[in-house]
Amino acid sequence: MADERLRVALLAPVWFPVPPTGYGGIEWVVALLADGLTEAGHDVTLFASGDSRTQARLSAVFAEAPSEWIGHSQLDLRHALSCLVRADEFDLVNDHSGPLAFALAGLVSTPVVHTVHGPLADDPGAIYEQVVSLNPRARLVSLSLTQRRPRPDLPWVANCPNALDFSVYPVQAQRGDYLLFLGRLSAEKGCHRAIAVATELGLPLKIAGKCREPDELAYFRELVEPHLAHGIEYLGEVPHGQKVELLQQARATLFPIDWDEPFGLVMVESMACGTPVIATRRGAVPEVIEHGVTGVIVDDYRRMAAALDEADALEPLAIRRRAEERFAPERMVADYLAAYRTVVGAG
Numbered sequence: 001m002a003d004e005r006l007r008v009a010l011l012a013p014v015w016f017p018v019p020p021t022g023y024g025g026i027e028w029v030v031a032l033l034a035d036g037l038t039e040a041g042h043d044v045t046l047f048a049s050g051d052s053r054t055q056a057r058l059s060a061v062f063a064e065a066p067s068e069w070i071g072h073s074q075l076d077l078r079h080a081l082s083c084l085v086r087a088d089e090f091d092l093v094n095d096h097s098g099p100l101a102f103a104l105a106g107l108v109s110t111p112v113v114h115t116v117h118g119p120l121a122d123d124p125g126a127i128y129e130q131v132v133s134l135n136p137r138a139r140l141v142s143l144s145l146t147q148r149r150p151r152p153d154l155p156w157v158a159n160c161p162n163a164l165d166f167s168v169y170p171v172q173a174q175r176g177d178y179l180l181f182l183g184r185l186s187a188e189k190g191c192h193r194a195i196a197v198a199t200e201l202g203l204p205l206k207i208a209g210k211c212r213e214p215d216e217l218a219y220f221r222e223l224v225e226p227h228l229a230h231g232i233e234y235l236g237e238v239p240h241g242q243k244v245e246l247l248q249q250a251r252a253t254l255f256p257i258d259w260d261e262p263f264g265l266v267m268v269e270s271m272a273c274g275t276p277v278i279a280t281r282r283g284a285v286p287e288v289i290e291h292g293v294t295g296v297i298v299d300d301y302r303r304m305a306a307a308l309d310e311a312d313a314l315e316p317l318a319i320r321r322r323a324e325e326r327f328a329p330e331r332m333v334a335d336y337l338a339a340y341r342t343v344v345g346a347g
């Protein structure tokens with residue numbers, strides 16, 4: 001039973017290709033999982049846009065990821081249904097696409113394991129609670145234990161922290177002189193706080209991030225754009241190669257979040273490149289960063305400037321080594337397989 005070959009459907013979000021060409025944390029994780037499960041001998045079908053690249057069998061409703069239409073639920077629905085109508089062909093469906101597909105999962109007899117990628121406070125938590133009340137067979141995977149905190153009684157089957165393909169994030173032993181902010185341009189990710197820290201230190205700050213949606217554009221105009229001078233630079237949303245160069249040459253990555261981040265792949269990407277992360281103690285930060293080993297955790301972003309010396313003392317190769325030990329794809333694939341087997345065995 002333990003090494004039985006599983007027929008797995010992986011349902012990715014529809015909005016970006018797998019792996020993504022620019023922004024996209026979930027898509028990277030699904031890409032690694034699809035390849036890792038396939039390499040482990042399982043029969044994997046990845047439901048994602050046609051411009052995805054995978055070792056699994058690809059099933060696509062849309063030839064290209066409809067990124068310009070993000071949030072249009074009809075596209076999300078078509079994509080989810082294309083997987084669920086075929087559920088009988090699989091031993092298990094692992095859904096990473098969001099609550100819509102999860103809400104439909106009760107309609108099929110094949111077990112569906114849903115990975116929660118977002119936070120569970122407020123509305124999203126209430127939605128999950130209601131879906132579970134309609135579907136007693138619903139099963140959930142978290143990315144961090146913190147993520148579960150607002151809804152500890154949901155039917156969790158496993159905690160599977162995200163992983164990284166370390167082969168495409170080479171480490172560099174020498175650091176540059178600038179600070180880096182990488183992520184979405186939104187208040188919760190704290191780019192404006194990174195600007196305040198860099199200004200206090202008198203150091204250059206390179207900002208790379210997604211700024212496409214109306215709230216991101218409004219945030220950018222109000223809290224970022226007015227500060228773009230004297231070494232504070234916005235580079236736009238960066239593709240993979242540029243991202244790696246930026247990470248490798250940064251003195252530290254600032255992660256001044258102001259929300260309960262469910263995971264935060266940017267932290268692992270930075271660690272992979274040997275660059276310490278200075279982060280605020282929110283969400284999954286203490287589960288991802290080991291204080292004094294791979295980065296520095298502060299209680300208030302106003303203490304970030306003072307934490308730079310401590311971050312400078314962390315050795316790039318040691319940071320990388322520790323990140324590889326904890327966030328290797330093999331570990332994540334094993335975590336997911338264990339979760340799948342619990343659910344298939346129980347069925």
Ligand code: UDP
Binds near residue numbers: 240243
């Ligand atoms: N990202 C990127 N280019 C950008 C901005 C972000 O490639 O300009 C990537 C980032 O490196 C990470 C992902 O998008 O891999 C964001 O995932 P994370 O979990 O850090 O944050 P989320 O936005 O999902 O909350």
